[in-house]
Amino acid sequence: MVFENGSPIHTVWKSDLYRMQLEAPVPVPIICDQIIPYKPPCFGQDYHGRLSHVEESNLLHSQPNGAYLVRDSRSGNGQFYTLSLKFNDKIHHYKLFHDAKSGLYIREKRYDCAQSLVADGLITMYLELKAPVILQKLTTVNYQESPYMTLNKRKLKALSKENTVNLNVFGSTNSESSPLLQHSSMQNIPDKTEKMHTFKVTTFKGLNWCELCANFLWGFTLQGKKCEDCGVIAHIKCSENFANDCVPDLKYLRGVFGIELTTLLSAYKAELPFVVTKCITEVEARGLYTEGIYRLSGFADEIDAIKMALDKDGEKADLSVKRYPSINVITGALKLYLRILPVPLITFEVHPRLIDAILV
Structure with a gap:
């Protein structure tokens, strides 16, 4: 049972379909x-x-x-x-x-x-x-009255409370008056996000319930869908009715390379990907006078090693000159990160317009 003041939902995780599966x-x-x-x-x-x-x-x-x-x-x-x-x-x-x-x-x-x-x-x-009747309702669930709204509001409130604590400790979010926050990953995020859920058909182990309609996910294989970014699960039909309010969770992210930019920044509560920050910091420290800094390629094995380190260790990854003497492998890793973004910095929608503007 889950209760929330003002919530129209009182009984969460209805067991009717679970009981019928046993029958x-x-x-x-x-x-x-x-x-x-x-x-x-x-x-x-x-x-x-x-x-x-x-x-x-x-x-x-x-x-x-x-x-x-x-x-x-x-x-x-x-x-x-x-x-x-x-x-x-x-x-x-x-x-x-x-x-x-x-x-x-x-x-x-x-x-x-x-x-x-x-x-x-x-x-x-x-x-x-x-x-x-129950199965027919799966396609007509009112998102505003779903148990997920109750649970998601709690998660958003927790994040907002955490950000408030961070602001009280570190001061204003004004980047000019607070250099620490300018380079910190602890940035304020809005209570409401506009990110779509990344649902994928999944085989679940154990008992699971849909976080939209609260009914049991029946069957033995491919019972429903799970958001790869926040972990919310739903019936295949119910997944079509979710609002764009995904709150990415770090424990569901598979590293940082190849992760959509909005997802990564939301998960780390940051304005810039730490991959970009770390690589550019190394370039500014020891590569500004190197010829062909972003043109010459580094050794592929070392670039792959940097990628693995950033995926595994995150912001704690060692990119120092002792570990990687060649600055070209640092710039190579940065170029690789940008190259394999699922949605490029110049998005697919904007790219044709940019080309048209160049040709004018």
């Missing part, structure tokens, strides 16, 4: 007791080779819901097979595809074996049968 039928493989020649290696004893509809019906008719078998498809020509599954006292047939790299699949999900596929499918079919 869903379990897979019951129909074992083939005959030796099937040329059996595909992706199938086990639940593969029956060529079966007629009559034979398949006879095998499944007296079995409980969840019983299944895999057989050759007459129209598949080896490109796909047929999964015959008993559910809700009816026999259903599905085209079952196989990929040597990704395994068995019916739609977008991938499975190691037919039993895992059936187990996941039975849960979805059962929920669609027993909870169509």
Whole structure:
């Protein structure tokens, strides 16, 4: 239970879908007791080779819901097979595809074996049968009334409180009167951000609930999406309804190279990436009189070593002259950082306009 003054949400993490998942039928493989020649290696004893509809019906008719078998498809020509599954006292047939790299699949999900596929499918079919109203609401959730608004407001308030403490300790944010803050990563951030969530379809371990609708993320694989920057999780459909208020968290960032600039600055609460600051500090200290400072390339191995150090150690990475005597590897690392930004400094939207302005 989560409570917040003025929040329209009182019960967070509703367990209805979780309870229904536990009630869903379990897979019951129909074992083939005959030796099937040329059996595909992706199938086990639940593969029956060529079966007629009559034979398949006879095998499944007296079995409980969840019983299944895999057989050759007459129209598949080896490109796909047929999964015959008993559910809700009816026999259903599905085209079952196989990929040597990704395994068995019916739609977008991938499975190691037919039993895992059936187990996941039975849960979805059962929920669609027993909870169509709940599933339909996933596409119409009001973001302003979601539990996530309650949790996210708390996170934003905590960040604002932390920034207030920093300001009280270090003084004004005026960069002219406070040189310390000018070079510090502790900058004030607004209570509201305008960053989109970076959602990616994810397989979750353990019990997880959607942070928009508060319903259980059912299934065994690829149950929902997770934001790579702040860690918020949601149903695939619910992820489309989130506002642009991602608050990046350092524990979810994979280093600093290749990280979108807005995400990095929000996570570090800074106005400049520390990679740029550290590299330029070294250049100003020992490279201003070096010929071809940003033109000549340094050794690739040393540039990669700097990249790994900055990704691993962050602002504590050692870029001193004792560690890297050649200033060209420092400038090479800076150029690499800028080159692999997902969104370049001159954005894709602005670049054509800049070219047009140059040609005028």
